[in-house]
Amino acid sequence: MTALLWAMVKARRGLAVITLVLTALAAAAASAGPLYQEAAAVSLRGVEVAAATVGERVVTAQTSDDPRGGEQPLRPYVPGMITLSGTSAQVVVTGEQGEEGEQGMFLAARTGVCQHLTIARGRCATGEREVVLREDAARELNAVLGQDLAFRTPPVGSMEFERPPAVRLTVVGLYRPVRLDDPYWGDREILTGIDRPAAFATERTVAAVEGSRMRMVDLLVTPAAFENMDALRDDLGDAESELDAGGFGTDSELSKLIGRIKDGESQLSSSLLLAAVPLVMLCWLVLFIAVAGGVEQRRGELGLTALRGVPARTRWLLATAETSVPVLVAVIPGYLLGYALTALLATVALPGSPPVYLNPASALYTAAAVLGALLAGLLAQVRALTTPVLGLLRRARVRRSGGLVGGVEAMVGALALVAGYQVAAGEDTGAGGIGLLAPLCIALGLGLVAARAIGIPAERLGRRALRRGRVRTGLAALTLARGGGTHWVVVLLTVVFGLLGFALSARDVAAQAWHERAEVQVGAARVLQVETLPAASLVHAVRTADPAGRYAMAAMRVNVNTETKLLAVDSSRFAAVALWPGAYGAATPAEVARQLRPAEGTPLTLTAADVEITVTLDRIEPGAKAGLTLRLVGTAGAQSVVRVEALRPGTQTYRVATPTCAASPCQVRSLSVDLFTPKRYLVDLTVGDLRDPTGRTLLSGADLAGHHWRLPQTSAARPVPEMAPGSGGLRIWVDSVLTPDMRAAADPAPDPLPLVAAGDLPPELLGAGGTVRVPIVRAGTLPLVPRYGAHGALVDLQYADLRTGGESDAQEPEVWLAADAPADLVQRLEANGLKVLGERDAAGQLHLYQEQAPALALLFLAVAAFAGVLFAAGGLLITAVLERGRGDGGLAVLRGQGVSQRALRDADLGGRFALVLAGTVIGLLAAGLSWALARGVLPVFGDGGTAVPPPDLPGPLVTVPIVAALLVLLTTCLLATRVARGSEGVTS
Incomplete structure (x- = not known):
């Protein structure tokens, strides 16, 4: 039996190789999902950690000097986090002018501080009684390198004898101001020097200064900390307990970052693995076509075997084993191929180029893919193995009009359509997850139904064309309508173009949504966060730095007790600075500015x-x-x-x-x-x-x-x-x-206060903690407003300051900059009293969206869709290979009827073109139906935000890759025609 089996495989080694390759591709596609998911999760952690605020990346703990802490500082350990410790003391530094030149600052020590200071002159403080000062503090004190300065803690009372003794420290270096967005500093003002400068020394030097000191312990998170969320929470709990026992109070916003990463990984796990399912099913379908075509080639052999009395069980065993051997042999190569392709994709496309490691999930998915390949091969042989001997020995195969198989296919197609609709329309589907199977179900269902239904009109068209003497058109149409595996190719092409159209539409719509949300959420090309100050000071500083009003605009948030989020902008500069995407509608920024400030008020x-x-x-x-x-x-x-x-x-x-x-x-x-x-x-x-x-x-x-x-x-x-x-x-x-x-x-501001808003507005706003009622009027309506999208409103900054500001400072003051702002504008703003704390830009925000979980999932979906096009091309070539030299079913038999070789060649090519075009049209219809029903399942934003809804339709450029895919398949038809006729040996 074994020798017979190997003889059968050797005799049809071409089909065995095709089966092996297709199974390897199915295994590679199945393993790629889990492998890509794990690599994408690593990439996602790096992206989210890099984009997180300082408060979200650091667990801060501090305490005053406490005997419970002992001499040695606490250094709790959490895997994946960096422990930073230090001490600080508030001091008064005496310069050359004596008490008249005293300056208050903080003297601090911190783990690894020398690696994070930018030394302008001199060196970092590494020895005892050495100190490094910030440049501006040294200028105030007239301090130079090598000079000794007196450091003491501030006096407790007003009497001189209560002043603690001074410690003289030598200035060994001057450093430039630190970056406030560097998480190393833990968002501590005593280290970043926002209110007063900081001087850095060693731990022993700080301890030598008598008086009250504060001890600090910070845990700085890295992407490696999130590999095991449960272990991270347990370790953090243990660290906080240890700090609490040492008298430290802790504070952190790390839970927000943990939540975002967990949600992103959940999106990846639910979306990527299901995105691999269509690719595996396409491999199964192509394998089914190949095996079914091979069975058709050996119909006579099967008939003779049955005629000679070979038992049905043996015939089933031999036929099944002939397919199973190459399928099982393909497991290891397919798995390794999936690993290699995933590693290449991760290196080229994923942020940070994370490494790819083999994991148990990929092995399980590979096993499932191989099992499916075995079932596909078995199903492809059922019809031939159940056909009577007379049917197997008949040279010209009779096309069946329907029968049980056709009915089953139609029923499966209808059920797939219904399942796709239910998955897409389900209220609990949400973004990602099982909802991404809706396009596959819809395309498969429509393909099965249309493949059976297309034969009737194609046959009528062919007969009509032949009666009118159009031989090429008639034969091409009859080729499309004939039996065999043609309708399975239509199903294959329908699924391929259905998935391709949906994937490209999803990617295009998501890209539009990311671009619009980046511009809406940031508001301008660049936005500077500045230190809190009165609104009038903010407006004055900006207008002084940019007197022409072309490049900079003041903005701030307005606190009101309502769900409507209110952004105050300097309307006189709004049109020149604000980004204005098409999502804002037909209104121009100049019109919005006029609505916000209809008339100039006359102040006293x-x-x-x-x-x-x-x-x-x-x-x-x-x-x-x-x-x-x-x-x-x-x-x-x-x-x-x-x-x-x-x-x-x-x-x-x-x-x-x-x-x-x-x-x-x-x-x-x-x-x-x-x-x-x-x-x-x-x-x-x-x-x-x-x-x-x-x-x-x-x-x-x-x-x-x-x-x-x-x-x-x-x-x-x-x-x-x-x-x-x-x-x-x-x-x-x-x-x-x-x-x-x-x-x-x-108050010269209009009453009621004019607002331009998106969405509903309350009859009035409540400011100053609910104690001030501000009547408002809607002066204009936008689909979206800058910063807050569909859930916000705009107001003139000076009006808002007059109406709700009172004596308080501006809330979250900002300076918006135009894309062509001069390079020295930030320096001019700082020269006018603004202290820049941070900066955001629309390009950076867009880059972040392009690296978050939805983008990583949609990338894999698009790659899978393009791989499906390659599978479809392979399917066309496989059908051509199986047609080589077939004299009973090919068009070459018509040469004896007087049909020219050129006409047969054109008819053969036209039939293949018709097959591709029919599958493309039906597939695009399936993509359109899927998009209409299932676009809500797309994961677009990692945080699930709805303030900037994605557009309903993709842009026209989405047709370019579809046309390219169609051209690839039409070119494949040319090659397939040459392959199919390669051994006919027909001469003119």
């Missing part, structure tokens, strides 16, 4: 070093005292408060100093009456003219009376005063037994 301004205020006190509760307070804001944002402590009855003039307003104008932002009374809150006064010492009127009483003043929200427990124009100025009066809120804001 004055310029003088001293101001004389005229106040008429008409009435006051006996025994009560009243005062007047003005809050002024200078052009550069500097705020000052001037007070008239005690108002006297009648009309009086009071002089107050306003040094902030001496050189440049100040705005009067608010006015309040300070009323102190033992009984009733009763006062009636009028604020008149404001003059300078020369008598020149700065603001008249009429100006004050005619201005718009905004009072606080009144309530039964907190009344507000009445304000109205009075004789000579602004009259203010109140009469209440409850304590009134006597503040009034000079």
Whole structure:
């Protein structure tokens, strides 16, 4: 039996080689999924860790000097994390000027600090009583290399004898300011020197400074820490327990990073392995076609075997073994081929070029693929092994119109279509996961149904063409309609182009979504995060650095108690700086700027070093005292408060100093009456003219009376005063037994406040922790707004500062820069008082999206789809190889009927072209149907964000690779025609 089996394999070694190669490809495709998943997970960890904020990458712990800690610092160990320890002390450094030249700073030691400092001059501090200073601190102290400086902790009280003794340290180096986004510093201001500079020395040197010190222990995460999430959580818990026992308090946002990585790996595991399933099924289908074609070649042999009385069991065993031997031999080569291809893909396409390692999951998937190949080979032989002897011996095969096999195929196709629809339309499918099987089910179902249905119109077309004398067209159409394995090729091509169309559409739509979200989320080509400061100071610094308003714009977040996220922008520069993708709709940025600031407000301004205020006190509760307070804001944002402590009855003039307003104008932002009374809150006064010492009127009483003043929200427990124009100025009066809120804001902003928003807006906004109600009006609507997408709104920054800012600093202040901003603009901004803490850009954000889990999954999906095109080309060549020299079923038999060789060759090629075109059209219809039903299953964003929804349709460029794939298959048809006719030996 063994000798017979090997003789059969040797006699049909061509078919055996084809079976072996196809099985190896199926095994390679199956193993590639788990291998790529593991490599992509490693790449994903590196990407997410690199993109995380400093707070998400570091576990910080600190404590003051505590006897429980002992002399040796705690160094908890967590695999995959770097433990950094150190000590810091707040000190006062005395320069050459003595006490007049003292400067406050932090003296700190940290593990490996010399590797992270950029030394401008000298060297790092490595010995005792050595110190390295920041360049600007050295300039303030007039310190030079080699100089000794006195370091001591600040005094506890005001008495000199309470000052601790100084420690003299030698300056051995000067370093440049550190990068705030470097996770090594743990986002610690005492190390980065945001408020005051830091000086670095050794641990023993810091310990020599008497006074209070703070000990620090930081755990810096690396991508290797996330290889085992459960172990990471346990190890972190143990480390935090150890730190807690040592008296350390811990803080971290690492859980956010862990959650993102876990979600990304879940997307990869559910998407990549299922993306490999269609590729394996295509291999099975091509294998089925090859084995079925081989069985057709040996129909006569099978018939003679049955005629000679060989038992059915033996015939089944021989036929099955002939296919099984090359399938089993292909296991190891296929597995290694999958490993090699995955390693190449990981090196070329994955961020960081992670290594690829063999894993048990890939072996299991390979075993499943090989088992499927065995079943495919067995199914391909069922029909021949169940055909009666007379049917096997008949030279011309009779095409069956349907029968049981056709009915089963139609039923399977219908079930596949229904399954694809249910998977795509399922409410719980979500992005990725089993939903990615929907395109395969739809393409397979439509292919099975269409392959059976296409024969009838093709046959009618062929007969009609022959009757009209169009031999080539008629024979090509009849080739498409004839039996055999033709309809399986149609199914193969339908699945290939269905998956290719869906994969390319998915990649194109995702790329559009990434680009749009990057531009929307960042807002401008570059965005600088700056240190917190008043909004007026932010606007002044930006406008001073860019007076033309072409390159820079101030922006900030506005805190409001509502789901609507509010972004304040300097609308005068919005059109010049903001990125404006097509997702924003037809409105232009200039139109949006006009909607945000319909008219320029006229603030109350004055310029003088001293101001004389005229106040008429008409009435006051006996025994009560009243005062007047003005809050002024200078052009550069500097705020000052001037007070008239005690108002006297009648009309009086009071002089107050306003040094902030001496050189440049100040705005009067608010006015309040300070009323102190033992009984009733009763006062009636009028604020008149404001003059300078020369008598020149700065603001008249009429100006004050005619201005718009905004009072606080009144309530039964907190009344507000009445304000109205009075004789000579602004009259203010109140009469209440409850304590009134006597503040009034000079607010020239429109009322209600105009907003341009996407989505719904509440009737009003609640600011200042819910204590300020701000009426709003929708001035315009956009599909998306910068930064917050479909769930946000825009407001003019100066309006927002007037209406909700009060005396607080700007929230999350930023400077947006245009793409063509001058190279020195950042230096100009810093020269105007802005301290840049970090920077983001749209290109970097887009690059991040292109490296996250959805992008890695869609890359594998696209590669699998293009590999399917190669399988389809292989299937066409295999059918041609199986047709070589076949005299009973090929078109060459028509030469005896007078048909020319040229006509037969053209008909053969036309039939193959018709086969490819039919499969392409049906496949693209399947892709369109899949896209209409299943585009919601696409994983587009790693965080699942919906603020910037992806577009509904791909762009026109998606047709280019489809046309290229079609040209490849049509070229394959030319080669297949030559292969099929290679041994016919027909001459003209």
